[in-house]
Amino acid sequence: MSYVLIIGAKSDIAQAIAKKYAENNYDLYLAARQVNELNIFAKDLAIRSKQTVQCVELDILDTASHHTFYHALPEKPEGVITAVGYLGSQDLAQTDFKETHKIIDTNYTGVVSLLNIIAEDFEQRHSGFIVGISSVAGDRGRKSNYIYGSAKAALSAYLSGLRNRLYSSGVQVLTVKPGFVATKMTAGMALSPRLTAQPEAVANAIYKAQQKKNNVLYTKGLWKWIMLIIKHIPEGLFKKLSI
Ligand SMILES: NC(=O)c1ccc[n+]([C@@H]2O[C@H](COP(=O)([O-])OP(=O)(O)OC[C@H]3O[C@@H](n4cnc5c(N)ncnc54)[C@H](OP(=O)(O)O)[C@@H]3O)[C@@H](O)[C@H]2O)c1
Secondary structure, eight states, X not given: OOEEEEETTTSHHHHHHHHHHHHTTOEEEEEETTGGGGHHHHHHHHHHHOSOEEEEEOOTTOGGGHHHHHHTSSSOOSEEEEOOOOOOOHHHXXXXXXXXXXXXXXXXXXXXXXXXXXXXXXXXXXXXXXXXXXXXXXXXXXXXXXXXXXXXXXXXXXXXXXXXXXXXXXXXXXXXXXXXXXXXXXXXXXXXXXXXXXXXXXXXXXXXXXXXXXXXXXXXXHHHHXXXXXXXXXXXXXXXXXX
16 A cells, blocks of 8 residues: 655644544554654554654754655655644743744745755655645634744645646645644643544544545634634724733
């Protein structure tokens, strides 16, 4: 069966996605930094699913390594799913550009560096799918997380353009915009259970949307309507809401 390459494979959402694709008979490349930490997960998944699961080292910030990383894969993947992300600290980022830089580079620049290389390959092969996990935070800048949000907004715009470019080559690009998801990233935050998805539910929704060749997925679905309302609040009012 074909390979799916999962970027940021130590992420809780990525691990749920890995299980979902393995269950559906895909072989996997799990790419992460300090990927040896995934060895037990990968072995267990390979035994349960009877699929091939290979761990590959990747630091999304090491853009100089991305070309060699991709072209060294033993077999080119049918699809790529990127779950890499860094929420960081909005407060710190406002005064320390190093934190701003890390948020932008992890969520945007590094992902673009790698997807540029993969997009070239998929375009030439006239096949493939690219799933990028962005965020509802990219739909409108808010005081509480606008540096992370602006990097995700850039990623959403990049994926939209990539979808337009690759359409005529038969390559699918799916933008995923999760709302709250219960993962390491949100651990300790007081999140409304009604608005918070579990990683397994996000993985199921991504698999379904990717197989149906959808373009954009909000998960939970309710976030599509929440963001529609948020996007339409007049700026004069929005700036007074303090969110
Ligand atoms: N959780 C939410 O509420 C939520 C909402 C909207 C969007 N998202 C997005 O969903 C995606 C998955 O996040 P998650 O919630 O599953 O959080 P997570 O468990 O914290 O996953 C983020 C992953 O990114 C990896 N990463 C960070 N910097 C990296 C680098 N330089 N090179 C390689 N990997 C790196 C981390 O690896 P290490 O383990 O090595 O640090 C971590 O495994 C992210 O893009 C996130 O922005 C999450």
